[in-house]
Amino acid sequence: MAAAARIDRLGVVVHPDRPLERALETLRAWSTAHGAEVVQIHIRGQERVVAPTGDAAACDLIVALGGDGTTLAALHAAAPHRLPVLGIACGSLGALTATSADATEEALTRFVSGAWHRRVLPGVGVSADGSEPHVAINDLVVVRKGANQVVVGVHVDGELYVRFAGDGVVLSTPLGSSAYTMAAGGPLLAAGTEAIVVTPVAAHGGSTPPLVVGAGSTVTIEIEGGFGGARIEFDGQIKELEPHVLTTSWCADYATLVRFDGAESAFAGLRRRRILMDSPRVLARDERAAAGARADVTA
CATH class of the missing domain: 3.40.50.10330 (Probable inorganic polyphosphate/atp-NAD kinase; domain 1)
Known part of the structure; x- marks a missing residue:
């Protein structure tokens, strides 16, 4: 307390x-x-x-x-x-x-x-082309501006993970993993997990699975925006940036919520909120069991 x-x-x-x-x-x-x-x-x-x-x-x-x-x-x-x-x-x-x-x-x-109680929330600091980092509590999104695709290269601690063309990429905290990341097919991270999720958005071909990266690692995102360019969003807010390279850092105790x-x-x-839901087969089984219990009571 x-x-x-x-x-x-x-x-x-x-x-x-x-x-x-x-x-x-x-x-x-x-x-x-x-x-x-x-x-x-x-x-x-x-x-x-x-x-x-x-x-x-x-x-x-x-x-x-x-x-x-x-x-x-x-x-x-x-x-x-x-x-x-x-x-x-x-x-x-x-x-x-x-x-x-x-x-x-x-x-x-x-x-x-x-x-x-204090609920301490981490953030992901993201530096654009070596500038002072902006921090995202939920997620950072790189998304195409127009009809063109963007080309994204993902590196972890200096090693190439994957390059792909598509609509963009989402980097999220555990908190943000239940938002855009989950909608884009990325994994859900349990509260307290110290990791960043990197999720490609509508990648065009190749094999580009979402990646979970430990908080101590550095993720580098290389961006080729094409003729239309790319838009950068931090927690849903557009930043007037047109970076070529984004570099992450972990902010362990960035913000505090009252709980x-x-x-x-x-x-x-x-x-x-039905963002997580049991499968229809399991729900149908529960309904049958509940109906049977009601029948026993009225018999």
Whole structure:
């Protein structure tokens, strides 16, 4: 458990268009009652304004109101200042949100009392052509811009793994392995695994299986964008980069999420959202067993 803490300034990051009024009203009322100031942390491209703009560095806690995308943005804003992020779901509960909007008051009270755990998230640092690394908590995606294919070369610790032409490549953390990586046919990594997944996207021929690389290794991606070029995305956000070589580094303790006792596990969350599902044959067997049990009760 964490230590009890006082909140003097609370930063919020909000979803651009989801209904947030209920959570905002509760958050403001709680802050007023506890003598805390509420400020909004500026996020690039965000036009919705719910509070005066503030600096994340001067906050004691960052609250994300929305879903997983909003929480990712909040994590990136909080990470340089080693601040925890409390994700509040204004909609369905996702992989990163700790609680729902109707439990906002309870969540804030539990935080200041120290009744929470730190969920430390790693990131993948990616340097473009030797520049300062950008960090992805979920994934980095290289994807073709136009109708052309891109040619990608994947090297691990200086050794060539494979070269292929296709739509692009996804590099992900264990957290991100259940997102674009899984959709592209890559493996799902259990929480706590220290590894990066490299997954080709729509490779045209050859043998290009997804690759799991240990956190201590360096992955180098060579990119030939063709006439249309290639687009680079970090956690779904487009970066104005046109690199030829990407190089990875492991960021073990990049960001911190607030987690409460009783929170569902990563696998349970994936099953609840039906991203993971049992096979039809197993489900049909369960239905037959349940029907038999009901018949025995009524007999």
